[in-house]
Amino acid sequence: MVDEIKLIDRIKHGDRRALDTLVKAYYQNVFAYFYYHTQNRETAMDLTQEVFVKVVASIETYENRGRFRSWLFTICANHLRNHWKYGSTHDEYELEEESEEDMAVSWQNITDSTDLLNALSQISTDQRDCVILKYYYGFTSREIAEMLHIKEPTVKARIRYGLSKIAKLLRGDETGGKEQ
Amino acid sequence: MEKNSNEDEHIEKLFKSVDIPQITEKQIESVVKVAADYLPLGRKHMSLWDMAILELRTTSIFFWAACAALMAIAVLFISSAESSFSAAGIFIVVAPAPLLFSLLEIMTTRTPNVIELEKVCKYNVNQLYVLKIMIGTVLNIVVLALISVFSLHTLNSPLQMFLMGSTIMLTIGFLALLIATTLGQSLPVMGILAGWTIAASMLFDNGPKLAMALLSIRFTPLLITLLVSTMLFVLTLHSFSHKLTSLSLGGT
Amino acid sequence: MQLRTQNLTKNFGDKCAVDHVSLTFERGVYGLLGPNGAGKTTLMRMLVDVLPPSSGKVTLDGITIGELGAKYRDILGYMPQEIGYYRDFTAKRFLQYLSALKGLDPRYANRRIDELLDLVGLADVKNKRLGQFSGGMIRRIGIAQALLNDPKILILDEPTAGLDPNERIRFRNILSELSEDRIVILSTHIVSDVQSIAGQVILLKEGKVINYDTTENLRRLVDGKVWLANVSHRELNELKQRFPIGNVLQKDDHFEIRIVSDSKPLPDATPADPSLEDVFVYVFGGEEE
Incomplete structure (x- = not known):
């Protein structure tokens, strides 16, 4: 792992090589985030580049408090929301209210990762965001809550509902209310 | 960790097994190239004090002349006042005048379109008003101190007068800062100042009892209110100077 | 950028x-x-x-x-x-x-x-x-x-x-x-x-x-559409009604003008090399001071 604090300090002083190291260290990580969300290579690449521009543009205000990774993904999450907000072709999915009994789904017999992306695309952006940040990046619910500026129970609820929907979709219990 | 760790682990594994496209080194380097345009330029960060000194240096002669004239008139009036009561009245009525002058100065010597130039500068244009208020408030207190010194003979309790005047100024300064930073306008600030002058003169004209009560406040409570208002003033100033350099990229 | x-x-x-x-x-x-x-x-x-x-x-x-x-x-x-x-x-x-x-x-x-x-x-x-x-x-x-x-x-x-x-x-x-x-x-x-x-x-x-x-x-928008002509004051006023007129130069007893027109506007008009000015005249019409 790179020594982030030193690296960021050098970037703050305009060091281009430090920037090179930082981008290379995190590119694939950030790209994966947007790829999970958009499932489009080109879009994910554009968004990733934009996030790095934002990171550099605001690096002077970054204080070495907390982890760089949290700060980075806060910017990612923000940028994703802006992306959806400005007339993209991707529609937001309606948040569905689900009853508690739907929640009891066992994951153990689901091993097919190829359909996971497909299922991810069918839950709401907010649910997907929390699920990805937790299961792919390993952020805790509290960290996610801080990053998204929401309350911790909201994060947990989004993860719960998101997962149960994914599980059902993966098991083929329902076709999943895919719109369009 | 949170509960259901067995299931969590399973889902995590599932996520990790998803095939994410690999991006070539060359493409990543092109990202570095774009981002490098935004590297910090190694420019000096202007602190609030740098700005204040600059503002002071660019204050016109008109302003200083007005302050001096005001001071002379106030001292003259106080020394020829019939009672210490009306002397105090004059003192309190003129208290926020230098601040008023400094804002008037902005209004009169700028051509309207200068805001267009100031808006595209790195630092927010609000700070112009804020700085004027800050400097105005501090100068005001200096002027009050000078008036108190020059009127030592006529004023009943010059120190008390000065403390009261400063308290008034710091409170007004605090309100003005609050308005200027939240609204980004100086007109309402001028409204407050003008309002104060009118209200104070009416108070001393019509409600001598209330005014007397105000004037008879003891030293200790006066000192406490002064401290409180100083604190409020400094705190707003501090929070503003922090805002001065922060960007809004990371937050919502 | x-x-x-x-x-x-x-x-x-x-x-x-x-x-x-x-x-x-x-x-x-x-x-x-x-x-x-x-x-x-x-x-x-x-x-x-x-x-x-x-x-x-x-x-x-x-x-x-x-x-x-x-x-x-x-x-x-x-x-x-x-x-x-x-x-x-x-x-x-x-x-x-x-x-x-x-x-x-x-x-x-x-x-x-x-x-x-x-x-x-x-x-x-x-x-x-x-x-x-x-x-x-x-x-x-x-x-x-x-x-x-x-x-x-x-x-x-x-x-x-x-x-x-x-x-x-x-x-x-x-x-x-x-x-x-x-x-x-x-x-x-x-x-x-x-x-x-x-x-x-x-x-x-x-x-x-x-x-x-x-x-x-x-x-290129006005390639072959720019013409030079020498006209009298009366002719100029008349042409102004019909064509966008570019540069007008006053000579001793006549005017030397640039006309932007799809076809030859006058029998004795000669074609000229187009300039950006002509494009402006062509697109926005009339002269602009």
Whole structure:
């Protein structure tokens, strides 16, 4: 792992090589985030580049408090929301209210990762965001809550509902209310 | 960790097994190239004090002349006042005048379109008003101190007068800062100042009892209110100077 | 760097000043050409984030300029159509004041100010108060202040308005020196301003982009449509009703005129090489002073 604090300090002083190291260290990580969300290579690449521009543009205000990774993904999450907000072709999915009994789904017999992306695309952006940040990046619910500026129970609820929907979709219990 | 760790682990594994496209080194380097345009330029960060000194240096002669004239008139009036009561009245009525002058100065010597130039500068244009208020408030207190010194003979309790005047100024300064930073306008600030002058003169004209009560406040409570208002003033100033350099990229 | 507008629109009441303008700027000089009231100033004010758009957005490398905020302003130079100033400030002090707002180091700023005052030819009046400056001098102060922070994006609204011919030439020289490695966008209603320096020209009419190309390609628009003719005063008035007329030169007893027309307008008219001026006449009609 790179020594982030030193690296960021050098970037703050305009060091281009430090920037090179930082981008290379995190590119694939950030790209994966947007790829999970958009499932489009080109879009994910554009968004990733934009996030790095934002990171550099605001690096002077970054204080070495907390982890760089949290700060980075806060910017990612923000940028994703802006992306959806400005007339993209991707529609937001309606948040569905689900009853508690739907929640009891066992994951153990689901091993097919190829359909996971497909299922991810069918839950709401907010649910997907929390699920990805937790299961792919390993952020805790509290960290996610801080990053998204929401309350911790909201994060947990989004993860719960998101997962149960994914599980059902993966098991083929329902076709999943895919719109369009 | 949170509960259901067995299931969590399973889902995590599932996520990790998803095939994410690999991006070539060359493409990543092109990202570095774009981002490098935004590297910090190694420019000096202007602190609030740098700005204040600059503002002071660019204050016109008109302003200083007005302050001096005001001071002379106030001292003259106080020394020829019939009672210490009306002397105090004059003192309190003129208290926020230098601040008023400094804002008037902005209004009169700028051509309207200068805001267009100031808006595209790195630092927010609000700070112009804020700085004027800050400097105005501090100068005001200096002027009050000078008036108190020059009127030592006529004023009943010059120190008390000065403390009261400063308290008034710091409170007004605090309100003005609050308005200027939240609204980004100086007109309402001028409204407050003008309002104060009118209200104070009416108070001393019509409600001598209330005014007397105000004037008879003891030293200790006066000192406490002064401290409180100083604190409020400094705190707003501090929070503003922090805002001065922060960007809004990371937050919502 | 890539500055983009996407469906940028500004309505004032029910009047649409800028209408779904989508443009991409990369390094180079861009001329924004159009008659008065075409929406040039409104477009530029949105480009510098002084005026919020009614819809659409301006992005720099994909990020809206509003989000970039201070960082955007840090690399931006802007000369508005009307230069505001403080009457009591001297030229030098005014530039010092703006340098401070731009966050420049005072030592760097002072050096830069002397350099720029020299560049715009105001070095000998730097300690005079702006209140005594002529319109042309204020314009030159406007140019100087836009260059203080050595901007990567330079936006100039009618930079040559009110300059005399010498000042105009000086300005063009300044600009062609500057154009390397930055985005320069200048608006004008005077064709000769952009003819020699702008790589790309955007023709703006009633808030819409009607053409956007290199000066070379734009000239092709009127290939074979430009004619030279010698006419009398009476004939000139008559022709004005029928064709867009470009340059009119008064000779002893007649006028030498340029006519833009699809077919030969007069039997003795001779074809001429098209200029950007002719494109302007062709697209916007009539002459523009």
